[in-house]
Structure formats: C-alpha cells, structure tokens
Amino acid sequence: MSEPAxxxxxxxxxxxxxxxxxxxxxxxxxxxxxxxDTAHGAxxxxxxxxxxxxxxxxxxxxxxxxxxxxxxxxxxxxxxxVERLIGKPLAECATIxxxxxxxxxxxxxxxxxxxxxxxxxxPYYVLVKAYERFHGAxxxxxxxxxxxxxxxxxxxxxxxxxxxxxxxxIEEVLDAHVRPALASDGGGIDLVDLKAEELFVQYHGACGxxxxxxxxxxxxxxxxxxxxxxxxxxxxxxxxxxxxxFTI
Numbered sequence: 429m430s431e432p433a434x435x436x437x438x439x440x441x442x443x444x445x446x447x448x449x450x451x452x453x454x455x456x457x458x459x460x461x462x463x464x465d466t467a468h469g470a471x472x473x474x475x476x477x478x479x480x481x482x483x484x485x486x487x488x489x490x491x492x493x494x495x496x497x498x499x500x501x502x503x504x505x506x507x508x509x510v511e512r513l514i515g516k517p518l519a520e521c522a523t524i525x526x527x528x529x530x531x532x533x534x535x536x537x538x539x540x541x542x543x544x545x546x547x548x549x550x551p552y553y554v555l556v557k558a559y560e561r562f563h564g565a566x567x568x569x570x571x572x573x574x575x576x577x578x579x580x581x582x583x584x585x586x587x588x589x590x591x592x593x594x595x596x597x598i599e600e601v602l603d604a605h606v607r608p609a610l611a612s613d614g615g616g617i618d619l620v621d622l623k624a625e626e627l628f629v630q631y632h633g634a635c636g637x638x639x640x641x642x643x644x645x646x647x648x649x650x651x652x653x654x655x656x657x658x659x660x661x662x663x664x665x666x667x668x669x670x671x672x673x674f675t676i
Contacts, residue, residue: 435535441504449493451480468554470595489513505529522559601656627661
C-alpha cells in the first residue's frame with residue numbers, strides 16, 4: 429500500500445505510533461485482567477498482525493498492543509484500529525472494518541487512504557478471532573459471508589501462486605474444516621508461518637496444553653489441508669512446552 433504524500437493524517441499517525449508492543453501474562457496478572465493473544469496472516473507477510481489485549485470481566489478492552497511488519501498506510505491503519513479497541517466491548521471491536529479505518533485516515537473524503545479489496549466491509553479477522561478466543565464462540569449475529577467470485581490467482585496451481593494466495597487458501601481450509609472441529613473441544617489454531625512446504629501453526633485453548641492428544645489432531649489438520657489443497661504440506665506445531673516443535 430502506498431502512502432499519498434499529501435495525506436497529513438497518515439503522516440501524523442506514522443510519526444506518533446502509540447500502540448506498537450506486546451502485553452504479557454505478567455501485565456494481565458498485575459492488573460487483574462485477562463490476556464488475549466492472537467494473530468492473523470503469515471508471520472513474515474506485510475499484512476501479518478500479532479495482537480495482545482487486556483480484557484476485564486465484562487469483556488471490555490482495557491489495553492491493547494500490536495506487532496507487525498506492515499509499513500506506510502497499512503501500519504498507520506493498524507495503529508488506529510488498535511487505538512479504537514480501548515474502552516470498547518470485544519463484541520463492538522469485532523465489527524471494526526478496514527473501510528471504517530480508511531475513512532478516518534483520509535484527508536480528502538473523495539481520496540481513499542487504503543487500497544481495499546473485497547474484504548473492505550468485513551470486520552478485521554484478527555478482532556473476530558480475539559472475540560472467539562475470549563467468549564468461546566463467534567460474535568452473536570455474525571453472518572456467513574457469501575462466496576466471493578474466484579480471482580485469477582485462485583485458479584492457478586499451488587506451485588504457481590505467491591505467499592499471499594497460499595496463506596489465503598490455507599486459512600480458508602482451516603476456517604471451513606479445522607477450526608469448527610477444534611472449537612467443539614474448546615480449542616483453536618493460528619497460522620504462524622509458511623516456509624516452502626512446512627506450515628507452522630500454534631494451538632490455543634484446550635489444544636494448547638494437551639500434548640498427549642496432539643498427534644491425532646495434527647494428523648487430522650495435515651490431512652485436511654493436503655486433501656483440500658492438493659499439497660504435501662508438513663504441519664509443525666510451535667509454542668508447545670517441548671523444546672522443539674512437535675511434528676508428525
């Protein structure tokens with residue numbers, strides 16, 4: 429995303445980024461709050477965002493921080509988005525969309541600040557995931573989006589597409605075939621990184637601490653991805669108590 433040189437709001441935001449960083453379990457314990465830690469996008473992609481939130485008992489965001497490799501307009505957008513979370517219930521946070529942030533970053537209402545695609549009016553997925561992690565279910569009244577028209581990239585073989593399209597396909601399979609099954613047992617999964625044919629993921633919830641059942645779950649995830657994508661991905665789990673990632 430390029431930054432229009434005349435956009436003073438973006439320049440001001442980039443000169444005063446307020447919410448870059450990370451909150452920890454120690455921060456949560458010191459303030460009697462709950463830590464929510466979630467991410468979206470491949471770890472080394474420019475649109476990746478790692479979000480940490482401190483939530484009170486009523487589900488209101490008390491504090492928030494993020495980390496991202498984003499630059500320019502995208503970085504300004506993430507910083508403003510995180511600012512808008514503080515003091516709001518997670519249910520409200522999970523309705524914030526890129527188009528709302530775009531409108532707030534414009535100097536001229538007729539000139540978009542962000543380059544927005546088909547997801548402009550859909551809530552930021554990282555916020556929906558934060559809501560699901562805290563409440564254990566999707567936001568109330570959330571609608572299932574209609575299927576989007578296939579893009580040119582979506583018609584290409586796996587070997588011919590770039591990282592962004594590969595991550596999109598992986599997330600699509602996880603959302604449709606893996607996350608619902610894990611959620612029924614109180615767990616979940618986040619994509620961490622994709623390196624060649626190795627996919628790194630992280631469990632959370634009930635899945636995050638039960639190493640005795642990881643093998644079968646991991647086989648299910650790997651089979652689901654490879655069957656639906658026509659790939660030979662090897663899935664690795666990070667963030668376990670073991671010294672090295674769990675593999676199959």
